[in-house]
Amino acid sequence: MLRELRIQGLGVIDDALLELSPGLNVVTGETGAGKTMVVQGLGLLFGGRADAGLVRTGSARAAVEGVLDLPGAHPARDRAAEAGADAEDDDLILARVVSGAGRSRAHVGGRSAPVGVLGELGELLVAVHGQADQWRLQRPEQHRVMLDDFGGKPVATALAAYRGLYDEWTAARSELAMLTGRARDRAQRLDLLTAALEDIERIDPKPGEDAELADESERLAHADGLRDGAQVAHAALAGDEDADDAPYAADLVARARQALAGLTDHDSALADIDARLRELGILAADIGADLSSYLADLDVDPGRLEQVQQRRAELTGLLRKYGDSIDDVLQWSKQAAAEAAELAGSDDRIAALEGQVAELEPKLKAAAGKLSKARSTAAKRLEKAVADELAHLAMGSAKLVVQVSTDAERRSPTGIDDVEILLAANAGAAPRTVAKAASGGELSRVMLALEVVSSSGSVPTFVFDEVDAGVGGSAALDIGARLAALARSAQVIVVTHLAQVAAYADRHLVVHKASDGHVTESGVAAVEGEERLAELARMLGGVSDSAAAREHAQELLDQAAGARA
Structure with a gap:
C-alpha cells in the first residue's frame, strides 16, 4: 500500500x-x-x-x-x-x-x-x-484483462492451456518459415561447405604438419652448410682420420690428465681439477658421438626438398581459406562437417515441422473455442454483477454489456477474442463503448462497480476522484x-x-x-473524533458548528458503522 x-x-x-x-x-x-x-x-x-x-x-x-x-x-x-x-x-x-x-x-x-x-x-x-483519467476503460486491451481477472479459475485454466499450445505452434511455424524461406541460401551454403570439405579431404593435412614441414624445409635448404659445420665441429672434438697430426679436444684433454697423473694424491685442489677434466673428456666424447650421428642422419637428397616445398604449398592454400594453422583448418573442417550434416537434414526437419503444425492446428482451435466459451460465460456473470452494483450507484437505468467477439481465423497470444465493455447510460439507449457513453462521474462509478465485483488484489491501491x-x-x-x-x-x-x-x-x-x-x-x-464530526457537519451544512448538522453527521457515522459491521 x-x-x-x-x-x-x-x-x-x-x-x-x-x-x-x-x-x-x-x-x-x-x-x-x-x-x-x-x-x-x-x-x-x-x-x-x-x-x-x-x-x-x-x-x-x-x-x-x-x-x-x-x-x-x-x-x-x-x-x-x-x-x-x-x-x-x-x-x-x-x-x-x-x-x-x-x-x-x-x-x-x-x-x-x-x-x-x-x-x-x-x-x-x-x-x-x-474525471478524465480512466485508463483501464480507455485502453481496449484492458477490457479483456478485466474480464479474464473476473473469470477466475475457469478462464485462467483455459487461457493457460491455449497459451501453451499457441507458444508451441508459433515456435514450430517460425522455424518452418525460416527453413523453407531460406532454401536457396541453404543449398548454396551446403555446396560451398561440401566443396571445402572435399578440398581438405584431398590434401589430408595432419595435426602440426605445417610446423614440422617448415622445420624440415629450413634444414634441407641449408643441408650443405649444416654438413660442413658439423664435420668441422666433429673434427675439432674427436679428430679427423685424414689429418692425423691435427690436434683435437678429446686428445688434448687426455694429455692434460696424463700430465697430472700421480700428482693428485699430493694436493686435493689438483684432484678436483682432474675430476673436472675427466668430466670434460666424457662430455667431449658424447658431443662427438652426437655429431657423428647427426652427420649420418643428415638428408641431403635434393628430391626430398622439392617434395617438402610442394606439400607446404598445398597446405598454404588451405591456410589462406580456412585458418591460420593446420590445427585451425582441422577445427574448421569439423565444424563445417557438422553444419553440412544439419543442412543436409533440413528436408527431414521441414517434413517433421509440417507434421507438427498440422497436428497442433486442431488442438489450438479447440483450446481457443474453450477459452471463448469460458469468457462468454464470465461476461454474462460480470454483466449481472455490475448491474446489481450500478443499481446502488444512482445508475439503475444503465446497462453494461460485455461483448466478446470471436474471429475463428485469428491467432494471438491471448486467444481469438476481442472484448469490449459497452454501456447504455439510459434506458432505451444503444450500448456504446463505456469510455464514450458516460460522463466523468458516471465513468468513475462504472469503474467502481467493475472494481468491486472483479477486484482480485492484483492492484493494491485504487484512487477515485x-x-x-x-x-x-x-x-x-x-x-x-x-x-x-x-x-x-x-x-x-x-x-x-x-x-x-x-x-x-x-x-x-x-x-x-x-x-x-x-x-x-x-x-x-x-481528523478524528470531534474534528471529524465538525468536518462532516461543514460538508452537510456549510458550517461546522451547526447543531443540526453535527447531529446529522453523527447519524451518518453511526449508519456507516452499522453498515460495515
Whole structure:
C-alpha cells in the first residue's frame, strides 16, 4: 500500500504530508483548497505527464514523494530492482520533480530512473479513476484483462492451456518459415561447405604438419652448410682420420690428465681439477658421438626438398581459406562437417515441422473455442454483477454489456477474442463503448462497480476522484458502502465532497487552506473524533458548528458503522 505521500510546490499546495492507512482513505476540504492536487500529485508520482503550469507560483519546482509498503514477491519490487532500487529495503520510495521550466526527473528507490519506469510501476500499483483519467476503460486491451481477472479459475485454466499450445505452434511455424524461406541460401551454403570439405579431404593435412614441414624445409635448404659445420665441429672434438697430426679436444684433454697423473694424491685442489677434466673428456666424447650421428642422419637428397616445398604449398592454400594453422583448418573442417550434416537434414526437419503444425492446428482451435466459451460465460456473470452494483450507484437505468467477439481465423497470444465493455447510460439507449457513453462521474462509478465485483488484489491501491459527482442522499451512502467494500481487499483513496461518502472512511484527511490576501497555501491533516464530526457537519451544512448538522453527521457515522459491521 501507499503509506505516505508528500507534495511540495504543486498548485495551491505549498507543503503537505498525507499519512495513509489500509482500507478507505477519504480526502475532503473546501472548494479550491486543493483536493484535486492530491490526485494530480499521484498522477505525477506514477508517470503522468509533467506540466510546468502545475508548479506553484513562486516555487522553483514541484516535488512529489511516495513511500510504499510492498511484499517481497510483488512484481513492482522486481521492476524497481531492475531500475537500480535497493531491493533490501522494506520500503520502496518513489519521487518525481518538475521544474518551473517543465523539465522532469524521477527517482526509484533512491536511484535516478526514466519517468517511464514510474509509469510501469503505476500500472502494477495504482488504478486511478478520475474525471478524465480512466485508463483501464480507455485502453481496449484492458477490457479483456478485466474480464479474464473476473473469470477466475475457469478462464485462467483455459487461457493457460491455449497459451501453451499457441507458444508451441508459433515456435514450430517460425522455424518452418525460416527453413523453407531460406532454401536457396541453404543449398548454396551446403555446396560451398561440401566443396571445402572435399578440398581438405584431398590434401589430408595432419595435426602440426605445417610446423614440422617448415622445420624440415629450413634444414634441407641449408643441408650443405649444416654438413660442413658439423664435420668441422666433429673434427675439432674427436679428430679427423685424414689429418692425423691435427690436434683435437678429446686428445688434448687426455694429455692434460696424463700430465697430472700421480700428482693428485699430493694436493686435493689438483684432484678436483682432474675430476673436472675427466668430466670434460666424457662430455667431449658424447658431443662427438652426437655429431657423428647427426652427420649420418643428415638428408641431403635434393628430391626430398622439392617434395617438402610442394606439400607446404598445398597446405598454404588451405591456410589462406580456412585458418591460420593446420590445427585451425582441422577445427574448421569439423565444424563445417557438422553444419553440412544439419543442412543436409533440413528436408527431414521441414517434413517433421509440417507434421507438427498440422497436428497442433486442431488442438489450438479447440483450446481457443474453450477459452471463448469460458469468457462468454464470465461476461454474462460480470454483466449481472455490475448491474446489481450500478443499481446502488444512482445508475439503475444503465446497462453494461460485455461483448466478446470471436474471429475463428485469428491467432494471438491471448486467444481469438476481442472484448469490449459497452454501456447504455439510459434506458432505451444503444450500448456504446463505456469510455464514450458516460460522463466523468458516471465513468468513475462504472469503474467502481467493475472494481468491486472483479477486484482480485492484483492492484493494491485504487484512487477515485469525484466518484460521487452528481449524486446525493441515499445514492451517496451506497457509493460510500461500495467504496468500503472495495477497501476490504485493497487500499482505496477517494476525493469527495459528500459527507455520506466520507462517513465510511477508515482515515479521514482534510485539505485546508490559509490565505494572506495574496497567496493561498494548502495543507493536509488527519481528523478524528470531534474534528471529524465538525468536518462532516461543514460538508452537510456549510458550517461546522451547526447543531443540526453535527447531529446529522453523527447519524451518518453511526449508519456507516452499522453498515460495515
